[in-house]
Amino acid sequence: MKKAQFNSRWMPYALLMPQMAIIGIFFLWPAAEAIRSSFYLEDPFFGTGTFVGFENYSNVLTDPNYRRSAVFTAAFTLTVVFVSLGLGLLFAVSADRVLRGQQTYKTLLMWVYAIAPPVAGLIGVMLFDQHIGPLTDAAAAIGWNLQIGVDYWDTAVAITVVSAWKQIPYNFIFFLSALQSIPSSVKEAAAIDCRSETRRFWTVTFPLLAPMTFFLMILNTTYALFETFGTVDLMVQDQPGNSPVTLVYKVYRDGFRGNDLGGSAAQSVILMVLVLVLTIAQFRLIERRVHYS
């Protein structure tokens, strides 16, 4: 190996320091702290904890509330990923086919993405508001008494809809750029080879979008698992007792509302392992079927 050209042998380490410090302080240290805490019964008032071994884990895993939350999170994540990817793709394909005013159409769809996430979340919450929400009114018109923050299922629907909705413009932008990077001659060759436009989409266009779909799937999964915290928090409206919450929200609730820091730490460690396994599985299973040109 060729020796690097540094005057001092400490220089490369000094250059690496800021990045390593950030990773250490904001990722490794908290992670290590979480693992340590998960074996203790922590004193919420900054006293010393008591070592309890795997008791926190066994408590979490046998807790029916935790299982309920896990099932909801799984269903929620799947739905959000599927709906936001599906609609994002649908809008991108539609926008790609628009011949006149395409720029305006694209800009309008992308605008939503430019809105700050908390604001978009608040708008979503307002749409479902008990008193002024148009969606609540619409539901009432078909005889559905939507009660966000009161009824478990109503809240679940609202959280899912708002979370998926927020992610659509993001997926739209990526899908549109992927669609437009397919060479027009390939689309034309397909038009000569295949009469049915639907068939053409599923046999040529969609496989060429596969790498992008895979990439977005990972990002959307992460989004649904972690970044929906704010939406969930706004939706459950300080009444998380009977409301569906995601695992991440439960970590926060049990830790900072319930003052069970050890149990909460055990939950985050489980979550950490889960995400790790999920990501590896996604890469292993799906990437094999994805063609990168």
Add this chain to the structure above:
Amino acid sequence: MTTLRIRDAVKRYPNGVEAVKGVSVDVGDGELVVFVGPSGCGKSTLLRMVAGLEEVTEGEIELSGRVVNALEPADRNIAMVFQNYALYPHMTVRGNLAYGLRNRGTPKPEIAAKVEEAARMLQIAEFLDRRPSQLSGGQRQRVAMGRAIVRDPAIFLFDEPLSNLDAKLRNQMRLEIKKLQRRLGRAAIYVTHDQVEAMTLADRIVVLNGGRIEQVGTPTEVYSRPASTFVASFIGAPPMNLVDAQLDDDGLQVAGQVVAHDSAHRGPVTLGIRPERAHLVAGGAGLDIEVAVVEELGAHRLIHAHLGGHEVTVAQSADEPVPAGRMVLSFRPEDLHLFDRGTGVRI
């Protein structure tokens, strides 16, 4: 019989630009017609109108006796080879060849047989299970041609298929395309901006300029009797020398000199003479010129000389002595081309 008739085809875009301004061409059975012209002349647009990839604004496209204006590309019984190959990157070579047939509902054994046959013909049998990204440019071009062949179309459409290849491969593939087209006996349209490709491939050349046809003819006709100064300068390398001249009772006035000419035409003309049909001699009948630069090209050489204010190029064999200084440009009267100076049309 005629495979394809194009009748007064016009392509006008929504912004008012006319890319094709009323073109009529016939392509006979088994005939290879080359559309040639500079970029923006409408040759590709015209080809894409035949393919159904561009709508026909006015006029008619008739393929095998049936007007196809309103038909989808897939229903037109055409096959197209694109400049950048346009292969499906996610399919193997076999998948690329079979895709069109599968969509038409061709039985599987028949697809397999056709794919094998095309692969053998194009010598790509060993690559059938590879993806396009694992092939070289020349191999990809063969796959693109294979995809066209398996369709067994009424007409092949080639849109500058060799522009992405290097010069050596281009010459080789050019010859192969011609052989293949002869062997299959199908009509073909070949679009190119390269006049060498046009000359070597074509049964008939259609020279296009600004959305109109300048001339239609065999390569020999287009070369020896160009219909306009545009065709004269476009076909042939180096291009034909074009010099301002005047026809009057004494003959042809060129740069203050007179050459006898029996044309009945009078007035300002453009005189054309091909570099390879002009000779430089020490004395005798002809035009006095001054040799400026000599370019050696191995088998032959190009001599650039001044004739009055014009520059004239002469090509001669390398066996001849290198000319220098004042010489006489001599030519046979039948090798002179006369064009109307205003319209550029042949007289």
